[in-house]
Amino acid sequence: MATSIRAAAEDGSAPTTAPGGSRTPAAPQRSDRRSRLYRLDLKASPYAYIAPFFLCFAAFGLFPLIWTGWLSLHRVDLLNQDVMDWRGVDNYTRLWDTDQFWTALRNTFTIGVISTVPQLLMALGLAHLLNYRMRGRGFLRVAILAPYATSIAAATLVFVQLFNPDYGMINWLLSTVGIDRTDWYSETWPSQIAISTIVTWRWTGYNALIYLAAMQAVPKDLYEAASLDGASRWQQFTKVTVPSIRPTILFTIIVSTIGATQLFGEPLLFGGGVGVSGGSAHQYQTLGLYMYELGWPSRQLGRASAVAWTMLLILLLVGAVQMLIARRNRTKLGG
Amino acid sequence: MRSTSRPRRAAVLATAVLASSALLLTACSSSGDKGGSDGASSAAGEKITLTVGDFGTFGYKEAGLYDEYMAAHPNVTIKADTTQDGQKYWDALTTHLASGSGLSDIQAVEVGYIAQATGTLGDKFTDLGKTEGVNASAWLPWKSKQATTAKGALIGLGTDIGPMAVCYRKDLFQQAGLPTDRAEVAKLWAGDWAKFVDAGKQYQAKAPAGTFFTDSASGLFNAALSAQTQQYSDDSGKLVYKDSPGVKKAWDVAVSASQAKISAGLRQFQDNWNSAFANAKFATVVCPSWMTGIISKYSGDSGKGKWDIAAPPVASNWGGAFLTVPKAGKHQKEAAALAAWLTAPEQQAKVFTKVGNLPSTTAGLELPAVQSAKLDYFGDTPTGQIFASTAKGIQPAPIGEQDGTVKTIITDNGVLDIEEHGTDPAKAWANVVKLVEDKVNG
Numbered sequence: 001m002a003t004s005i006r007a008a009a010e011d012g013s014a015p016t017t018a019p020g021g022s023r024t025p026a027a028p029q030r031s032d033r034r035s036r037l038y039r040l041d042l043k044a045s046p047y048a049y050i051a052p053f054f055l056c057f058a059a060f061g062l063f064p065l066i067w068t069g070w071l072s073l074h075r076v077d078l079l080n081q082d083v084m085d086w087r088g089v090d091n092y093t094r095l096w097d098t099d100q101f102w103t104a105l106r107n108t109f110t111i112g113v114i115s116t117v118p119q120l121l122m123a124l125g126l127a128h129l130l131n132y133r134m135r136g137r138g139f140l141r142v143a144i145l146a147p148y149a150t151s152i153a154a155a156t157l158v159f160v161q162l163f164n165p166d167y168g169m170i171n172w173l174l175s176t177v178g179i180d181r182t183d184w185y186s187e188t189w190p191s192q193i194a195i196s197t198i199v200t201w202r203w204t205g206y207n208a209l210i211y212l213a214a215m216q217a218v219p220k221d222l223y224e225a226a227s228l229d230g231a232s233r234w235q236q237f238t239k240v241t242v243p244s245i246r247p248t249i250l251f252t253i254i255v256s257t258i259g260a261t262q263l264f265g266e267p268l269l270f271g272g273g274v275g276v277s278g279g280s281a282h283q284y285q286t287l288g289l290y291m292y293e294l295g296w297p298s299r300q301l302g303r304a305s306a307v308a309w310t311m312l313l314i315l316l317l318v319g320a321v322q323m324l325i326a327r328r329n330r331t332k333l334g335g
Numbered sequence: 336m337r338s339t340s341r342p343r344r345a346a347v348l349a350t351a352v353l354a355s356s357a358l359l360l361t362a363c364s365s366s367g368d369k370g371g372s373d374g375a376s377s378a379a380g381e382k383i384t385l386t387v388g389d390f391g392t393f394g395y396k397e398a399g400l401y402d403e404y405m406a407a408h409p410n411v412t413i414k415a416d417t418t419q420d421g422q423k424y425w426d427a428l429t430t431h432l433a434s435g436s437g438l439s440d441i442q443a444v445e446v447g448y449i450a451q452a453t454g455t456l457g458d459k460f461t462d463l464g465k466t467e468g469v470n471a472s473a474w475l476p477w478k479s480k481q482a483t484t485a486k487g488a489l490i491g492l493g494t495d496i497g498p499m500a501v502c503y504r505k506d507l508f509q510q511a512g513l514p515t516d517r518a519e520v521a522k523l524w525a526g527d528w529a530k531f532v533d534a535g536k537q538y539q540a541k542a543p544a545g546t547f548f549t550d551s552a553s554g555l556f557n558a559a560l561s562a563q564t565q566q567y568s569d570d571s572g573k574l575v576y577k578d579s580p581g582v583k584k585a586w587d588v589a590v591s592a593s594q595a596k597i598s599a600g601l602r603q604f605q606d607n608w609n610s611a612f613a614n615a616k617f618a619t620v621v622c623p624s625w626m627t628g629i630i631s632k633y634s635g636d637s638g639k640g641k642w643d644i645a646a647p648p649v650a651s652n653w654g655g656a657f658l659t660v661p662k663a664g665k666h667q668k669e670a671a672a673l674a675a676w677l678t679a680p681e682q683q684a685k686v687f688t689k690v691g692n693l694p695s696t697t698a699g700l701e702l703p704a705v706q707s708a709k710l711d712y713f714g715d716t717p718t719g720q721i722f723a724s725t726a727k728g729i730q731p732a733p734i735g736e737q738d739g740t741v742k743t744i745i746t747d748n749g750v751l752d753i754e755e756h757g758t759d760p761a762k763a764w765a766n767v768v769k770l771v772e773d774k775v776n777g
Binding site: 300 | 402420422423427429430432455456528554602604605606607610611614616742747748751752754755756758769770773774775777
């Protein structure tokens with residue numbers, strides 16, 4: 001280790017003028033080298049410190065990404081991955097012609113919307129309430145994070161019981177207010193709502209904490225000024241709080257969109273034995289599940305990879321749209 | 336600070352490379368140590384742990400066989416890993432086989448997937464035919480044949496077979512005005528599965544509120560299909576499900592049952608189905624011998640003494656499994672010995688008397704313990720006789736590599752779709768064909 005660094009350092013001594021150097025040409029060789037090493041340390045160390053992340057990212061993020069892209073252009077059997085037949089873009093064009101892909105895309109979108117929108121609105125409201133001075137605030141702030149700490153499997157299994165059409169508590173509660181039996185497993189909207197409930201339950205507290213952190217940073221004078229001007233609590237919320245934490249809201253929207261696009265565990269476990277195909281008529285099959293169904297039970301890794309890349313492209317597209325909207329909002333505010 | 340001369344960049348790179356290689360080195364060395372110590376532990380006489388992966392109810396633990404084996408072999412510890420859903424189990428197993436990791440020393444394979452195991456996956460299993468004390472002819476001839484590869488390697492030892500009967504609830508039959516004596520009940524549908532649907536209509540006309548004649552149309556599909564000598568594939572292993580008269584017949588039975596609304600519309604082996612047992616939601620379930628264990632488990636104390644077993648319309652086999660030893664396992668020899676012991680006639684008989692999985696060895700079927708067996712849960716029903724006599728009438732059908740996939744699509748996306756959403760059967764069938772094309776033709 002020492003030798004190669006010295007070699008690099010000595011190599012570095014070749015140029016005669018070091019930038020910003022205040023040394024005289026007559027300075028002794030040793031102190032010259034030391035100062036060089038010192039400067040090198042200053043500049044190089046940060047890269048060395050962050051290197052582990054980027055190396056891990058290259059090994060477990062970038063490489064799989066590129067490899068998946070390569071796979072998506074081939075026909076590959078899960079059980080015999082050494083044999084790869086070139087397919088070109090066939091795997092992608094075939095997706096375009098497959099009804100099941102469009103169903104999965106539509107489901108991902110609808111489940112994404114009915115889970116993300118209420119989730120973020122509720123988180124915003126909760127954060128606002130937690131921002132008040134009240135007793136047990138610390139406890140409540142920790143408690144709100146509990147669902148996030150619960151494992152998907154455990155949470156989903158409980159919800160499966162709750163939503164059981166015949167013996168579940170939800171239908172029993174609904175029946176007390178005169179609503180007939182709803183089949184939460186097999187009907188399209190009820191099953192999607194049930195899955196969204198699980199997602200919302202798990203992530204609301206998490207987002208609320210992020211909002212709360214942002215709200216804490218809003219200057220108190222703004223509220224004082226607002227209340228002096230006679231603004232009600234609600235007006236303070238809409239006119240002061242929300243505009244002040246707008247960047248945080250945008251951040252949670254982006255993160256939630258990514259999460260919604262990759263939704264997998266909840267519908268898989270919710271469906272039990274038919275979870276892989278997202279219900280008997282694919283009524284809640286998401287893109288993630290479709291990818292899994294192609295890759296594992298059907299053993300077609302190439303086509304599954306094509307779905308994976310399509311998901312990435314969709315995310316990039318959605319991200320670009322969100323960025324455009326954000327930029328437009330910003331210029332509007334700035335102007 | 337602004338300038339970035341080339342030599343500095345080189346230094347940065349060198350540092351980064353060094354730091355990373357140090358990381359990699361430590362990672363490699365630690366995993367290397369682990370491999371070394373594991374390899375050493377497999378020496379004879381040393382303490383080893385054998386893992387057994389299976390699905391549903393194999394009954395080894397229930398019958399105390401693991402404890403018995405461990406008592407006789409003090410150096411062996413057995414760990415069982417059981418998955419409830421057979422489909423999920425198989426999906427995970429194929430992934431593990433492909434990557435050669437995460438495998439148990441013994442892995443069970445269901446008969447629907449055995450052709451895939453002997454075909455594409457054939458090289459990944461050890462040839463158990465060479466294990467000491469294993470003789471392929473000890474099993475029913477068709478059972479051993481199913482687990483033999485084209486090269487003649489016996490990769491699976493038969494556990495149980497699934498001769499079928501119909502389990503029914505006497506209390507519900509009585510309330511609906513049907514006979515309760517098992518001979519009388521069998522007469523209701525003797526000869527044809529279509530008659531079973533007719534009996535269902537009869538039941539449904541006077542059924543106790545909220546109950547159905549049978550649990551699921553998919554179960555009925557499996558039952559009716561099992562009686563057919565031509566199923567999804569022909570003798571050469573080619574998929575012929577589209578034109579197979581057997582599949583057509585079974586499909587029609589399932590469709591007529593679901594249209595007559597005599598089925599509770601549940602998917603078998605799912606939570607909802609499990610709880611329906613305890614709540615007496617349906618009066619019959621087609622029960623291969625292994626299903627008796629499931630019934631007693633989920634119906635629980637409230638159902639004890641209320642179930643009885645009648646002969647099926649047609650004798651057939653549904654399910655049954657094999658024990659395999661993947662080559663990737665660390666203790667293949669010990670695992671093969673355990674698999675051979677678990678599937679020997681005496682042990683098969685013990686499993687049968689405990690959970691109802693019927694022996695697949697000829698000697699096992701003849702054992703008095705099996706012939707005279709009565710399952711405690713089913714009262715005085717001569718279960719052993721009923722199932723063993725059906726076993727003799729089984730006509731095995733050829734199995735192809737894709738049978739399991741096609742079966743799952745037909746039952747989960749075809750029959751269940753009709754049941755849950757009232758989809759037009761012709762449309763559902765077209766959908767099945769489309770899905771099979773999509774899943775089978777990569």
